[in-house]
Amino acid sequence: MGPGVPIKCPTCRKAGFWMEKPLGPFCSERCKLVDLGKWLGGEHRISSRLQAEDLDFFPIDGTPVEPGAERGGE
Numbered sequence: 616m617g618p619g620v621p622i623k624c625p626t627c628r629k630a631g632f633w634m635e636k637p638l639g640p641f642c643s644e645r646c647k648l649v650d651l652g653k654w655l656g657g658e659h660r661i662s663s664r665l666q667a668e669d670l671d672f673f674p675i676d677g678t679p680v681e682p683g684a685e686r687g688g689e
């Protein structure tokens with residue numbers, strides 16, 4: 616393999632061959648820690664799929680809500 620393709624550090628956007636380094640894709644330990652801090656602070660979201668409406672189908676008490684069930688009583 617050659618020198619590879621330079622990438623941008625996710626934190627400071629500095630271009631370099633960071634993936635070839637132990638800290639890749641970050642250019643430095645500092646940038647790695649900064650990114651980790653973002654995760655812990657909630658700036659990044661692993662998934663936004665878990666919404667309040669999703670929870671309605673999986674109530675904590677374990678009772679399943681069937682489609683149309685809440686209409687009953689005509």
Ligand SMILES: [Zn+2]
Nearest residue numbers: 624627642646
């Ligand atoms: Zn950086």
